[in-house]
Amino acid sequence: MTASTTRVGQLRAAAAARLRIARLWPAAGAGWSAVALLLGVGRGVLPVGFAIAVSVTVGRIAPVLRGTADQSRVWWPLAAAGAALIGLQLAEAAQKAVGEQLSRRVDGHMYRRLIAASLSTREITPLEDPAVLDELGEAGHELRFAFRTPGAAYAGLIALVGPYTQVVGFTVVVAVVLGPAAAVAMLAVVLLFRHGQRGGLRRYARVIRDVAALRRESRYLRGLAMGPAAAKELRVFGLTGWLTDRYRQVYLRTLAPVWAERRRIYLRPYLAYTVVGLVGVGAVLALTGRRAADAAIDLAALALVLQAVMALIRLGEFYPDSDTQTQYGMNAETAVTAFEQAMSRYAEPADTGSTAPPGSTAPAIDFTGVRFGYPGATRPVLDGLDLHIAAGRCTALVGVNGAGKTTLVKLLARLYSPDAGAVRVDGVDVADLSARDWQRRIAVVFQDFVRYELSVAANIGFGAVEHLDDRAGIRRAAQAAGLLDTLEALPDGLDTVLSRAYAGGVDLSGGQWQRIAIARALFALYHGSTVLVLDEPTAALDVRAEAEFFARFAELTRGRTTILISHRLSSVRLADRIVLLDRGRVVEQGSHDELMATGGRYATMFTLQAQRFTDDEADADAGADPDSGTGGAAADARTQGTG
Numbered sequence: 333m334t335a336s337t338t339r340v341g342q343l344r345a346a347a348a349a350r351l352r353i354a355r356l357w358p359a360a361g362a363g364w365s366a367v368a369l370l371l372g373v374g375r376g377v378l379p380v381g382f383a384i385a386v387s388v389t390v391g392r393i394a395p396v397l398r399g400t401a402d403q404s405r406v407w408w409p410l411a412a413a414g415a416a417l418i419g420l421q422l423a424e425a426a427q428k429a430v431g432e433q434l435s436r437r438v439d440g441h442m443y444r445r446l447i448a449a450s451l452s453t454r455e456i457t458p459l460e461d462p463a464v465l466d467e468l469g470e471a472g473h474e475l476r477f478a479f480r481t482p483g484a485a486y487a488g489l490i491a492l493v494g495p496y497t498q499v500v501g502f503t504v505v506v507a508v509v510l511g512p513a514a515a516v517a518m519l520a521v522v523l524l525f526r527h528g529q530r531g532g533l534r535r536y537a538r539v540i541r542d543v544a545a546l547r548r549e550s551r552y553l554r555g556l557a558m559g560p561a562a563a564k565e566l567r568v569f570g571l572t573g574w575l576t577d578r579y580r581q582v583y584l585r586t587l588a589p590v591w592a593e594r595r596r597i598y599l600r601p602y603l604a605y606t607v608v609g610l611v612g613v614g615a616v617l618a619l620t621g622r623r624a625a626d627a628a629i630d631l632a633a634l635a636l637v638l639q640a641v642m643a644l645i646r647l648g649e650f651y652p653d654s655d656t657q658t659q660y661g662m663n664a665e666t667a668v669t670a671f672e673q674a675m676s677r678y679a680e681p682a683d684t685g686s687t688a689p690p691g692s693t694a695p696a697i698d699f700t701g702v703r704f705g706y707p708g709a710t711r712p713v714l715d716g717l718d719l720h721i722a723a724g725r726c727t728a729l730v731g732v733n734g735a736g737k738t739t740l741v742k743l744l745a746r747l748y749s750p751d752a753g754a755v756r757v758d759g760v761d762v763a764d765l766s767a768r769d770w771q772r773r774i775a776v777v778f779q780d781f782v783r784y785e786l787s788v789a790a791n792i793g794f795g796a797v798e799h800l801d802d803r804a805g806i807r808r809a810a811q812a813a814g815l816l817d818t819l820e821a822l823p824d825g826l827d828t829v830l831s832r833a834y835a836g837g838v839d840l841s842g843g844q845w846q847r848i849a850i851a852r853a854l855f856a857l858y859h860g861s862t863v864l865v866l867d868e869p870t871a872a873l874d875v876r877a878e879a880e881f882f883a884r885f886a887e888l889t890r891g892r893t894t895i896l897i898s899h900r901l902s903s904v905r906l907a908d909r910i911v912l913l914d915r916g917r918v919v920e921q922g923s924h925d926e927l928m929a930t931g932g933r934y935a936t937m938f939t940l941q942a943q944r945f946t947d948d949e950a951d952a953d954a955g956a957d958p959d960s961g962t963g964g965a966a967a968d969a970r971t972q973g974t975g
């Protein structure tokens with residue numbers, strides 16, 4: 333591609349971006365947009381009117397002073413100049429207010445588009461694609477900067493009507509007074525200066541966009557430093573110095589291309605355009621002087637043309653009401669559009685008019701020859717996985733860290749699609765099911781479940797959002813998760829907000845949060861979910877709470893197809909069937925007794941844990957605080973590193 337095609341392409345892209353911004357008018361509101369346009373025209377016409385009125389005054393003042401003309405000959409143009417000035421002030425203030433209104437409306441619309449695109453896919457693959465994340469990061473970041481949003485770009489685009497109307501007005505003035513050649517020369521100078529200004533800004537914005545990934549990292553580091561999430565670890569691990577240095581490095585790497593391009597972007601064009609501009613303006617001023625000296629133009633015309641030339645020079649400069657806003661706002665709009673397009677590439681056609689999930693209340697699940705690797709990964713996580721999960725029974729998945737247990741669940745929940753093979757529910761490929769409907773049939777307690785900064789009721793009720801007002805169901809789920817007493821003691825009971833960032837809000841302990849997640853999944857079961865997945869559901873529970881949970885486990889999950897993932901083999905043995913995964917394949921399966929009798933890897937892992945339990949108990953007997961209860965905790969030593 334040649335430089336010129338690149339430039340043409342860039343100009344075309346810039347024009348297309350402007351067009352897309354202009355097409356946002358329905359979101360901005362036709363009425364408000366029309367008002368802003370009229371005010372823009374006013375802001376363009378009034379300065380020209382002011383210049384004309386002042387020039388007429390200047391032309392008439394001498395005869396009035398000499399007493400050869402009536403004073404009223406001056407008052408009228410002076411009054412007109414005053415009116416134009418006041419009108420201009422009012423139009424400016426009104427346009428700012430209307431611009432704010434337009435901005436807010438358009439940005440609300442853009443946020444809605446962004447949210448809709450973010451939530452548009454049932455799979456989560458696109459939200460892990462770095463290129464898609466860059467667009468989302470750009471769009472979200474610019475939208476948070478109120479003056480660089482698509483809304484600001486829209487208001488800024490309309491505000492351009494003002495200065496460009498002035499350009500037309502003053503150019504006409506120059507044409508009338510000095511002739512068309514001078515008008516063309518002045519217009520060329522103005523447009524050249526503007527091109528220089530906007531071109532520099534455009535190139536700068538492009539360079540900034542090219543380092544989107546670095547800017548995302550620097551935002552992440554800033555968030556780490558300033559947010560509460562990492563506050564504890566940063567201090568305890570002494571990471572504050574490292575973080576400061578790292579932020580500085582990323583910041584410098586972000587700015588390096590800008591600095592490298594600075595001369596090309598700003599200095600050279602500035603010098604070139606200034607020289608050309610000075611020559612043009614000098615020629616027009618020289619022509620003005622000669623006409624005045626030849627008495628070809630009178631005092632009023634001289635005053636008028638000088639004002640017009642000065643105004644045009646000023647109009648060749650940066651427009652603070654429009655330029656930054658349009659450039660960065662267009663970038664944000666482009667990022668939102670690119671993000672929408674990227675997400676639409678991932679849209680699942682399967683979700684339009686596909687099969688309804690099987691009606692059974694406890695389906696059987698089959699993985700057949702399933703291969704899956706995360707996008708960009710060199711090795712598959714699951715490779716030729718064959719697994720039958722019996723209907724209405726509890727199947728436990730065990731295996732070392734990274735064996736692929738959670739990945740298997742994500743495929744079952746259709747958060748990803750297998751690269752090969754199929755996942756079937758009662759014989760129906762989940763790829764043929766409506767992802768939306770199928771996902772509603774699965775209740776999952778994820779390892780990294782979400783702590784919503786909302787009320788307790790919402791945190792539990794989100795298991796079946798259309799039943800949020802089922803208070804009895806929420807209480808029942810909380811009771812089953814062993815949490816009801818704690819929740820009822822909260823200041824506003826089930827309406828207490830679970831975040832200290834809000835007045836009256838509270839935070840819960842890690843274990844209490846985990847029970848909330850369990851209650852959420854149980855609530856989903858009460859309202860139609862048929863498969864329950866528990867991924868390390870008791871990792872944060874204390875020994876007694878865990879024992880209580882598993883004591884009621886059979887009752888809680890009765891008649892449901894349940895998948896339990898846990899490293900605590902003492903819990904796992906309750907399952908009807910235990911499946912040992914290794915490197916994405918099933919290596920052993922059977923009941924606890926069967927697997928122990930086989931004497932394979934499960935048996936080794938179990939014996940190892942039991943051994944540690946015995947050792948720890950002996951240690952506890954030998955000297956540990958007998959009331960501490962740590963012997964029980966040790967009983968649940970985990971499988972990490974045992975595979």
Ligand SMILES: Nc1ncnc2c1ncn2[C@@H]1O[C@H](COP(=O)(O)OP(=O)(O)OP(=O)(O)O)[C@@H](O)[C@H]1O
Pocket residue numbers: 460706707709713731732733734735736737738739740779
């Ligand atoms: N979102 C992701 N993108 C890329 N790779 C991933 C992603 N999630 C998991 N992996 C990789 O897939 C592999 C299997 O991860 P998975 O979470 O399924 O293991 P697991 O058996 O559940 O482990 P654990 O017992 O630690 O929970 C790991 O090597 C992990 O690095």
